[in-house]
Amino acid sequence: MTQLIAMLKPDFLLHHALYGSVVMGFVCPLVGVYFLLRRLVFWGVALPQVSAAGIAFAFMLQGLGWNILAGAESQEKHLAIIGSLIFTGLSIIFLAVLERRGKGVSEGRIGSLYALAWAASILFVAWNAAGETEMLGLLKGEIVAISESDFHSMLHIFAVIAVCMFLFQREFLLVSYDRDMAVILGRRVLAWDVLLYLIVGLTISLGVMTVGPLVIFGFLVIPSMTALPWARGMTSFSVLSSLCGGASALLGFYVSYTHDLPLGPVIVSVACGLLVLSWLAQAAAGAGGRRFRLGRPATSA
């Protein structure tokens, strides 16, 4: 406990890494709730891997002498972010367009994209032996090495994402829940979809750069699943998911720090632990497998 309190103090050596993890833990589930509700959980698996492939591609280009952002070492990260954003953005457009057309097997497309992204990541790394170590560090998500300026940039962007998710909650809910109704009410469904997908792309790209694809997938999906049975409306669903994500990050960081374990897998394990606790609590509360309940089930009109 003393160590936990010491960790929370501003003079803690890794305070930027800790705060960064917790901020991501709070914000990613706000986006993740829509993955679960729109039944796009597999996007949460595939897109972080695609983002990782984008990072690998950017580094490969640099390794091959294509110095797009020539010179400064500090611009490596910017290059990686650009690669990640482009790959993630293009993949979202590809998936969203095919999803709208409603043709083919959605899971098959996402599975293929995931396999391709994984294979591409390995190949891009193989073609860029010089930058292999640095890139593997980025792909793993070395948040413990996050600089003060990167932390502040991340904080600002994630604050904007969080504000957007609450500010436009009604719009995102309406276009996700009943697209036809949104059209009839005169809402610009495509514009709201594009905004949501932009936020998803930005969250994943920055998240993968900061904590790696594994943790981002964990943050996008697991806290939402933990919160769903206890949610009473969209605001409580978002807030509960966010709290679960933040708690997973804080506890995960504590366990990782005190037991000298790798941070990412510990955070995901803690998040899964909370999910299991949620299921057990549901069973104990006599929920009997119902996903959520606000009142007594009705039997007649």
Place this chain on the structure above:
Amino acid sequence: MQEPLIRFKHASLGYGRAPILTGVEFDIPPQSFVGILGHNGSGKTTLLKTILGLIPCLKGQFICPGKPRYGYVPQKERLDLIYPLSAYDVAAMGTYRRLKLFAKWRGLDDHQLVHRCLADCGALQLSGKAYRDLSGGQKQRVLIARALAAQPEILALDEPLAGIDITTQKALLKLLRDLKEKRGLTILMVSHRIQAEKGLFTHIIWCDEGQAVIGPADAMLSGGRLSEMFKAEL
């Protein structure tokens, strides 16, 4: 003569390039209760979606002079039950016509309107309950309340009685009749059967073999193919 609320002129309706209904030409008068009837796959829902602006007219014209507001009640199975929404949350969606930032904190969230619509549909006591836990009839009441919250001139319902027991069907039809009288609504209702609702319709649109024709309900039901079609029910 009364100006029509909705008018089709030589219209072809369908998805992509494939028309499902061709040569559609009729007017829908205001404050009518129109039953859109036909077999499965005959184009009933296509016609309704065109009227609602969800799909464009492939050919010809669809004219809606006064640009009326619509309230839409989809097939209840279309809405995913994974969403952790209460009946109130679902009904409130009808008020989401305009972007209202911080609506809740600024007192702009149309709370009273939603409550009044739920009350009009006999669903006020359901407002705090989980939508997913409601029975079929209760879900329909909430969806009708949601449509009313859009303050519509035209209420469009897609198979609202499907999968609902006879007693609840009668209660819902009484509700629709009362709402029509109280609010002066025009009601368009897709159905593939006509047992409980035959006395309600003022007009019937019959969709069959790529054609859609309209007529007064009595005349449409009293002879010809439609009466043959539904003779078991009539």
